[in-house]
Structures are given as C-alpha cells and as structure tokens.
Amino acid sequence: MRILVITPWYPTIASPIAGVFVQRDTELISSSHEVELVHLVDPALLRTADLEADATSTFPVHRVPMSRSRPGDLLSAWRRIRTLSPGFDLVHTHAFQSLLPFQGHRMAKPWVHSEHWSGIGDPTSLTDRGRLVLRLTGRLLRRPDVVTAVSSHLLTQVQRFRTGPTMIVPSVVREAMPVPIVRDASVLRLVAVGHLVKGKDPMLAVRTVQELRRRGVPTTLDWVGEGPLRSQIEDLTAGDDGITLHGSLDADGVSAALSSADVFLLPTRGETLCLSAIEAISHGRPVVLGAFGGQSDYVTEQNGRLVAPRTPEAYADALLDVSEHLDQMDPEAVAATIRERFSESAVLRGYEAAFEQAMSMHRKGAR
Incomplete structure (x- = not known):
C-alpha cells in the first residue's frame, strides 16, 4: 500500500528532537508499505541543510513551509497535499495541526489520523486564544475515517470531538539493554x-x-x-x-x-x-x-x-x-512490564488495523 504521511512535527537541523516519535513510527510503517512524508514545517526552522539531509532518508520527505499565523500558508499546504495525494492509497496525518489545511476541503482517500497533541489531552494547558481556536476547529477530528490516540487518556479527550471509529496506538519505544543498578548507599x-x-x-x-x-x-x-x-x-x-x-x-x-x-x-x-x-x-x-x-x-x-x-x-x-x-x-x-506494549510489532499491528478499517470503510462506500 502507498501511504502519504502528513505531520507538523518532524526533526529538522534547528530542532533535531521535534517529532522524533513520528519519524520512528513512519520508519516502522515504511518497512511494510511504500511511504512518503509531508512535513508542514515552521518556516523559521527550515534550513537548506534539511533538504540535503532528506536526500538520505529511507523514504521521500517533502518540506512544505506552513505558519499557522498565515492563512495563505494553509492554502498552499492544501494545494501541495491535493497534488500529491492522488498517487497514494491512504493518507495518514499526525497531530492536530496537520488537520488545519484540510478545513473546507474534501479528502477523497481513506484517511487515518494519529493524535499526540497535549492541547487535546489537557485543554486547560492552552492559552485563552488556544482554547478558543480548539473550540472552533476541534470538529476537524470528525473528518478522518479512523483516529488513533497514543493513550487511553488522550483517546477519551478525542472522543469528545468525534463519534467515528477510534483506537489506541502508542508510539514505538526502541528496546534498551537494561543494566543492573549499582547502588551507592550514600546517595x-x-x-x-x-x-x-x-x-x-x-x-x-x-x-x-x-x-x-x-x-x-x-x-x-x-x-x-x-x-x-x-x-x-x-x-x-x-x-x-x-x-x-x-x-x-x-x-x-x-x-x-x-x-x-x-x-x-x-x-x-x-x-x-x-x-x-x-x-x-x-x-x-x-x-x-x-x-x-x-x-x-x-x-x-x-x-x-x-x-x-x-x-x-x-x-x-x-x-x-x-x-x-x-x-x-x-x-x-x-x-x-512495558516491552510488548511499545514494541515495533505491537505498534505496527495497531496501525495496520487502523489502515484496514479506513480502507474497508471506503470499499463499502461509507463516506
């Protein structure tokens, strides 16, 4: 299957740990599917070196400048998504901000959205303006065919905005080699x-x-x-x-x-x-x-x-x-205690289930 991943969070030279969990999950998905990624990147973070580094990525990366404070950027991002999406079987968005370019536009492809954003998990952590924006745009979570969340806490909050299919799919955590604790009784x-x-x-x-x-x-x-x-x-x-x-x-x-x-x-x-x-x-x-x-x-x-x-x-x-x-x-x-829950095999099974449900909904003409 050909999957177009769309995310506002992804590593850059200026912010190398931003969205590293999206990168890991996308690398995992690319082990079983043909993947390309659209990074809706803050223009202030984009460097020429990022484009050079993308040339060595295991899957194609498209850097699309998008500032949420500039409405024209949302339209430009949508046009890029609309141009790319016909070549794919499914669209997979990550994090609420990736939904903003879709406002007012129809996505004809099967669509899975994965939510990570703490603003959904705890709206009280947002500014007054942020809570207002969420109230006005939260309905965008109704648009995808299937929405996954990384925890039961976040899933409950997502379900405040939609009644369609939802499921928990956590992020991959790479297995470590635990070493014994060398206790120092003095500290x-x-x-x-x-x-x-x-x-x-x-x-x-x-x-x-x-x-x-x-x-x-x-x-x-x-x-x-x-x-x-x-x-x-x-x-x-x-x-x-x-x-x-x-x-x-x-x-x-x-x-x-x-x-x-x-x-x-x-x-x-x-x-x-x-x-x-x-x-x-x-x-x-x-x-x-x-x-x-x-x-x-x-x-x-x-x-x-x-x-x-x-x-x-x-x-x-x-x-x-x-x-x-x-x-x-x-x-x-x-x-x-957590090895299986966050393993590559468990996370990939979760994503595969979400993809299959979205594809099945389209095959049955549910949209």
Missing part, C-alpha cells in the same frame, strides 16, 4: 529527561531534591533537556554541585544518563504518553511521575509510582517508597 541518584518548561515542572523537581536532603537523604539530580526555565533553575541551584543541567543530549547520551541513575523523576503536570518515562522503564529504571495523563496506562507498582499532590513532600514520599523497594525491582523485570 539517591535521580534523572529527569524533558524540556525545562512549566509543564514538566523542573522547579518542583529541584524542591523535591531539597526536601529529600532536608530529611537526611543525600540526593543528586541530572536533568537532560533544554528550555526557557533554565536561567531560573540555575539561579535556584547556584552552588549546588548535586544538581546538573546537561542540556540536550543525543540518544546515546540520554541512554547513558538513564542507566547511571537509580530512579527517573518527572513531576509533569500532564502528559499524553510521556515517552521519556517509557524509555526510562525500558532501561530498567523505575519512574516517579505526575499522575495526570496517559502514563496511567503503563505505570504500575512493578515499575514506578504516580503522584497526584503537587508538593515536594508528596514526591519525596514516593521516591523514598521506590528507593526502599529497589532491591526487589530487577531492571530486566522493570523493562519487561
């Missing part, structure tokens, strides 16, 4: 992977470390990720050698950071799935996360704790609970 080593933004709440992570130390538990924190709160965190942790901001790291750097820690901590305010936590579990490291979001699908007593109260005391309690049970949390057993 609790924490690691976090995420942007330094309000939604991940790095300030609460720092206050949690301070609370643990106040209780007499020497604790370190290595934070992998960059963001606008960096200067505030640096001010809060000035002179603290036990809290390290590593900035952005490549996949090997992230893997090394996870493997060097005892526990993964992310006091997130909400997630559609939280791939960084899944990657931590795949490395055999238990996680302590905020309770709101898709992480409730896979965090269990065997691999972590979910924390509802947004206080350093509550997070410190959870971390101490996990720390006391680390000897019973064999890294291989921790990793096994």
